[in-house]
Amino acid sequence: MKQRDIYLLTGLLFFGALFACKDNNKHNPRSNFQQQKIKLGKQLAARYCQSCHLLPDPSLLDKNSWTTGVLPNMGPRLGIFQYFGVYPSSRTDKNLPANFYPPKPVIDVDEWQNIFYYYATQSPDTLQAQHRQYPIQMRLATFSVQYPRFKYNRPASTYVKIATGQSAPSLIVGDALRRILYFFNSRLQISDSVHCSSPVVDIEFTQQQMLACEIGNLNPNNGKSGKGKFLNRINGKLQEDSAALFDSLMRPVQITSADLNKDGRTDYLVCEFGNLVGALSWMENLGNNKFSRHTLRPVPGAIKACIDDYNHDGLPDIWVLFAQGEEGVFLFTNMGSGNFSAQEVLRFPPAYGSSSFELDDFNHDGYPDILYTCGDNADFSPVLKPYHGVYIFLNDGTNHFVKKFFFPINGCYKAIARDFDGDGDLDVATISFFADYKNQPEEGFVYLENKGNFDFHPYSLPEAESGRWLTMDAGDINGDGKIDIILGNFSVGPSPIKSKVNWQQSPPFLVLKNTGR
Numbered sequence: 001m002k003q004r005d006i007y008l009l010t011g012l013l014f015f016g017a018l019f020a021c022k023d024n025n026k027h028n029p030r031s032n033f034q035q036q037k038i039k040l041g042k043q044l045a046a047r048y049c050q051s052c053h054l055l056p057d058p059s060l061l062d063k064n065s066w067t068t069g070v071l072p073n074m075g076p077r078l079g080i081f082q083y084f085g086v087y088p089s090s091r092t093d094k095n096l097p098a099n100f101y102p103p104k105p106v107i108d109v110d111e112w113q114n115i116f117y118y119y120a121t122q123s124p125d126t127l128q129a130q131h132r133q134y135p136i137q138m139r140l141a142t143f144s145v146q147y148p149r150f151k152y153n154r155p156a157s158t159y160v161k162i163a164t165g166q167s168a169p170s171l172i173v174g175d176a177l178r179r180i181l182y183f184f185n186s187r188l189q190i191s192d193s194v195h196c197s198s199p200v201v202d203i204e205f206t207q208q209q210m211l212a213c214e215i216g217n218l219n220p221n222n223g224k225s226g227k228g229k230f231l232n233r234i235n236g237k238l239q240e241d242s243a244a245l246f247d248s249l250m251r252p253v254q255i256t257s258a259d260l261n262k263d264g265r266t267d268y269l270v271c272e273f274g275n276l277v278g279a280l281s282w283m284e285n286l287g288n289n290k291f292s293r294h295t296l297r298p299v300p301g302a303i304k305a306c307i308d309d310y311n312h313d314g315l316p317d318i319w320v321l322f323a324q325g326e327e328g329v330f331l332f333t334n335m336g337s338g339n340f341s342a343q344e345v346l347r348f349p350p351a352y353g354s355s356s357f358e359l360d361d362f363n364h365d366g367y368p369d370i371l372y373t374c375g376d377n378a379d380f381s382p383v384l385k386p387y388h389g390v391y392i393f394l395n396d397g398t399n400h401f402v403k404k405f406f407f408p409i410n411g412c413y414k415a416i417a418r419d420f421d422g423d424g425d426l427d428v429a430t431i432s433f434f435a436d437y438k439n440q441p442e443e444g445f446v447y448l449e450n451k452g453n454f455d456f457h458p459y460s461l462p463e464a465e466s467g468r469w470l471t472m473d474a475g476d477i478n479g480d481g482k483i484d485i486i487l488g489n490f491s492v493g494p495s496p497i498k499s500k501v502n503w504q505q506s507p508p509f510l511v512l513k514n515t516g517r
Contacts, residue, residue, distance in 0.1 A: 034121075037114050037117045037118070038117065038118050038121060038122065040111075040114045040118075041114035041115045041116070041117050041118025041119070042118050042122075044107070044111050044114055044115050044118075045115050045118060045119070048078060048106065048107060048115070049074070049115070052077070052325055052326065053325045053326040053327070053349075053350045054326070054327075054328075054347050054348065054349050054350065055349075056349045056350055056351055057349070058118065058119050058122035058123040059122075059123065059124060060349055060351040060385075060387075061123060061127070061351055061381050061383070061385075062123060062124055062125060062126050062127050062381075062383055063120060063123045063124065063125055065123075065380065065381035065383055066119040066120060066123050066381075067116070067119070067120050069379075069380035069381050070119075070351075070380045070381055071115075071116055071119060072085075072087045072088065072380075073087070073088060073380050075087045075112065076088075076089040076091075076101055077101070077102075078102065078105065078106045078107055078112070079101065079102035079103075079104055079105035079106050079107075080105055080107070080109075080112050083109065083112060083113075083116070089101065090222065090276060093222050093276075095221070095222035095223050095224065095277070096222055096276060096277060097277070100276065100277070127383060127384065127385060127386060128386050129384075129386065130384070130386045130388075130389075130408035130409075130410065131386070131408065132407065132408055132458070134457055134458055135458070136440075136442050136443070136446060136458040136459065136460050137457070137458065137459050137460070138442060138459075138460055138461065138462060139459060139461070140447055140459040140460060140461045141515075141516075142420055142421050142447070142449075142514060142515065142516045143447075143461070143484075143485065143512040143513060143514055143515060143516075144512070144513045144515050145461065145463040145510065145511070145512060145513075146188065146510075146511040146512075146513050147463075147507050147510065147511075148184070148188040148507050148508070148509060148511070149188065149189075150182070150184075150188070150189075150190060150507070150508070151507045151508070152178075152508070153504055153505065154177060154491055154492055154504045155175060155489050155490070155491050155503075155504070155506070155507065155508035155509075156175050156176040156177040156178075156199075156490050156491065156492050157173055157174065157175055157176075157470065157471060157488030157489050157490055157508045157509055158174055158175070158176045158199050158200065158201050158215075158218070158470065158471060158488070158490065159172070159173070159174035159181075159200050159201055159202060159203065159471060159488065160172065160173050160174075160471050160472065160473050160486045160487070160488040160509055161173075161203060161473050161475075161486075162473050162474065162475030162476070162477055162484065162486055163205070163475070164475055164476060165205065170184060170185055170186040170477050170478070171183070171184035171185075171186075171188065171477060171486065171509075171511075172184075172203065173486075173488065173508055173509050174196075174199065174200040174201070175199075175508060176199035176218050176490070177492065179195060179196050179197070179198060179199060179200075180193055180194070180195050180196070181193060181194050181196060181200055181212070181231075181238075182508075183238070186477050186478040186479075188511065192237065192238050193238075194231060194238040194239060194240055195240070196212060196214055196229070196240055197214060197227065197229070197240065198214040198215060198216050198217070198218075198225065198226070198227065199214065199215050199218050200212045200213065200214055200215075201213055201214075201215045201252075201253050201254075202253060202254045202255065203231075204255050204256055204257050204268075206257060206266075209230045209231065209232060210230065210231040211228055211229070211230055211231075211245065211255060211257070212228070212229050212230070212231055212240070213226075213228055213252050213253065213254060213255045214226060214227045214228070214229060214252075215251050215252060215253065216249070216251060216252075217251070220251075220275045221251070221275055222250070222274065222275050222276050222277050223250070223251075224248040224249060224250055225248075225249075226247075226248075226249030226250060226251055226252040226272070227244040227245075227246060227247045227249060227252075228244060228245045228246040228247075228249070228252070228255045228268070228270070229241050229243075229244050229245065230245060245268075245289075246268070246270065246283065246291070249270065249272050250272040250273075250274035250275075250277055250278045250279065250300070251272060251273050251274050251275065251278065252270055252271060252272050252273070253271050253272075253273045253302075253303055253304075254269075254270075254271040254302075254303075254304060254305055255268055255269070255270050255271075256268065256269045256305055256307055257269075258307045258316050259316070260282050260284075260316055260334065260338065261284060261336075261337060261338035262314075262315065262336075263285075265285035265286075265287060266285055267282055267283060267284055267285050267291075268282065268283040268285075268291070269281075269282045269283075269305055269307065269318060270282070270283060271302035271303065271304070271305050271320070272300070272302060273300060273301060273302060273303055273323075273324075274300035274301070274324075275300060276300060277300055278299060278300025278301060278302065278324070279295050279296075279297065279298050279299070279300075279302070280295070280296045280297045280302040280305070280320055280322075281293050281294060281295045281296060282294050282296065282318075282338075284338060294338060296318070296332055296340060296342070297320075297322070297330065297342065299322070299324070299325070299326070300324045300325075301322040301323040301324030301325060301326075301327070302320055302321075302322055303321050303322065303323050303354065303355070303356070304320070304321045304356055304357055304358075305318060305319065305320045305321075306318075306319045306320075306357075306358065306359050307319075308359060308368065309334075310331075310333075310367075310368060310399070311333070313334075315334035315335075315336060316334055317331065317332060317333050317334050318331070318332040318334070318340065319331055319332075319357075319359060319368075320332065321354055321356070321357040321372070322354070323353065323354040323355070323376060324350075325350050326347075326350070327347070327348040327349070327350055327352055327354045327374075328344045328345075328346050328347040328348055328354075329344070329345050329346040329357060329370060329372070330342055330343065330344050330345070331343045331344075331345050331399060343399070345370075345399050345400075345401055346370065346372070346393060346401055348374065351381060351385070352374040352387065352388075353374050353375055353376030353377060353379065353385075353388070354372070354373075354374050354376070355373045355374055355375050355376045355412065355413045355414060355433075356372070356373045356413065356414040356415060357370055357371060357372045357373070358370075358371050358415070358416065358417065359371075360417040360426055362392055362394065362404070362417070362426055362454070363394060365395075365397070367395040367396075367397050368395055369392060369393060369394050369395050369401075369404075370391075370392070370393040370395070370401055371390070371391070371392055371415050371417050371428065372390075372391045372392075372393065372415075373389070373390055373391070373409075373412040373413065373414060373415045373430065374387070374388055374389070374391075374412065375388040375389070375409065375410065375411040375412035375413050375432060375433070375434055376411075376413070376433075376434070377411050377434035377496070378434070378493070378494060382434070382496040383496075384410045384411075384436055384497075385410070386408060387408075388408065388409060388410050388411055388412050388434075389406060389407050389408040389409040389410075389412050390405075390406070390407045390409060390412055390415050390428060390430050390448065391403060391405065391406050392404045392405035392406075392454070404454055405454045405456065407446075407448060407456060407458065409430060409432050409435070409443050409446055410432060410434060410435050410436045410440065410443055411432040411433055411434025411435050411436075411443070412430055412431075412432050413431050413432055413433040413434070413469070413470065414430065414431050414471065414472050415428050415429065415430045416428070416429050416430075416472060416473070416474045416485075418474050418483045419483070420447070420449075420474075420483050420485075420514060420516065421449065421516045421517070422482070422516060422517045423450075425450045425452065426450055427447065427448060427449050427450045427456075428447075428448040428450070428456065429445075429446075429447050429448075429472065429474060429485055430445070430446045430447075430448065431444065431445055431469035431470075431471075431472045431487060432444050432445075432446075432469070433468065433469065433470050433490070433493070434495070434496070434497075435497075436497060437495065437497045437498065437499035437500075438497050438498065438499075441465045441499060441500070441501075442460040442464070442465065443460075444460075444464055444465055444467070444468070444469055445460055445461075445464035445469060445487060446458050446459070446460055447459045447460065463510065464487070464510070465499075465501055466489075466501055466503075466506045466507075466510065467487060467489030467491065467501075467503055467506045467507070467509075467510055468489060468490055468491055468493065468495070468499070468503045469487045469488060469489065469490075470488055470489075470490035470493070471487075471488035471490070472485065472486065472487050472488065473485070473486050474486075477511065477513070480514075482514035482515075482516060483514055484511060484512060484513050484514045485511070485512040485514075486509055486510070486511050486512075487509060487510045487511075487512070488508070488509050489503060489506055489507065489508055489509060489510070491503035491504040491506065492504065
């Protein structure tokens with residue numbers, strides 16, 4: 001009998017016993033044998049799964065997500081490529097290093113079966129529904145809706161920005177399918193556009209130029225087609241540089257400029273989100289347009305970075321949110337001369353789907369707090385999760401963070417804290433890319449008004465259901481001193497839950513004009 005047939009037979013016997021036990025357990029307690037398998041599976045999971053990321057509890061996902069999604073995709077990381085069928089892997093991908101997968105199984109088939117049995121028997125059939133203290137009210141007096149006249153089919157907005165510089169346009173929108181950056185004035189009329197070599201997902205604004213972060217291939221891949229390219233204004237028209245400042249990047253999502261080693265030259269921090277491979281690196285400026293790469297963390301998932309001198313020693317420190325596997329917020333403290341020490345200040349299970357963070361001082365004590373969202377559901381468990389939403393973690397002054405606030409939003413993708421209503425405290429605007437569009441389409445955009453003492457009341461508006469919002473920005477579009485919001489419609493992405501609205505016929509963006517005081 002071939003090895004593949006042995007795996008298949010073992011799997012069939014295992015699943016038959018598993019579901020037979022499930023039926024019997026309605027009336028009879030588990031046998032000592034079953035209890036022992038569960039105990040062994042838990043111990044093995046703690047040993048092997050926890051070696052790469054926070055140990056996930058079975059209750060985080062439903063049984064089907066574990067058995068048909070997560071575990072089959074995790075098996076190859078342990079050298080298990082087939083068990084009750086062939087597992088998905090990227091062994092033929094030449095972009096991966098030769099030693100990415102173990103050359104032989106790290107565990108044997110019996111140990112893998114125990115891990116499988118543990119998660120299959122200890123996970124719920126379905127996850128609990130989200131529970132909110134306040135329902136989302138469909139009225140939002142602080143903002144009025146402005147649709148652009150500019151419209152086209154199948155918008156795929158991957159970047160929106162409210163630019164506030166005197167020489168900059170009021171509004172920038174990047175479309176992934178068209179590979180065009182559109183520039184709008186305060187009346188939402190196009191003032192310029194520039195074609196880019198790949199989708200733009202971020203722009204770093206310098207005194208003289210704009211550095212576009214081009215992700216390369218937008219879909220998950222392990223290639224190195226990402227670039228950083230300057231946009232220059234030549235004879236009154238914006239053009240993309242023919243040569244890249246940086247190329248061969250692994251799906252970069254952010255490039256940030258700073259003098260990280262304090263030598264008087266501009267360095268760059270690069271978040272290469274990647275897929276199975278990626279990195280957080282800083283590019284040391286050696287002069288004459290030459291750079292030396294220094295890798296701070298050689299793993300995928302760096303999704304957002306903030307540079308902030310938190311300890312006031314004159315050296316720029318780095319805060320970074322990582323998704324993918326070991327999810328969490330990392331603080332890289334600048335030790336001088338280009339050296340950094342790393343500390344993980346917040347840690348999340350890999351099922352969370354971390355999507356964004358920013359530093360804000362919610363309690364006005366002078367220390368940066370963390371506004372965090374999780375809700376990325378384009379993975380191996382695309383089910384609604386009760387822990388998706390918006391979190392606020394307070395800093396005790398020593399960079400130890402405690403959860404102070406949570407508001408559940410299915411598929412939450414980004415949150416921005418600003419004093420939108422001008423009453424002296426921080427409100428929060430959020431978007432969801434994986435909302436419950438069938439039952440709660442209002443989740444797509446939620447405005448959390450701060451009533452004081454971390455009591456936030458949720459609001460939305462019917463027009464916010466007209467798009468699928470992948471990206472968002474806040475700023476003063478027309479210079480009236482009030483903070484407006486722009487939402488970017490990415491209408492072509494996969495959605496497990498269909499909407500009643502045809503997003504592909506909706507505008508590429510929506511402006512929420514602040515009409516408050």
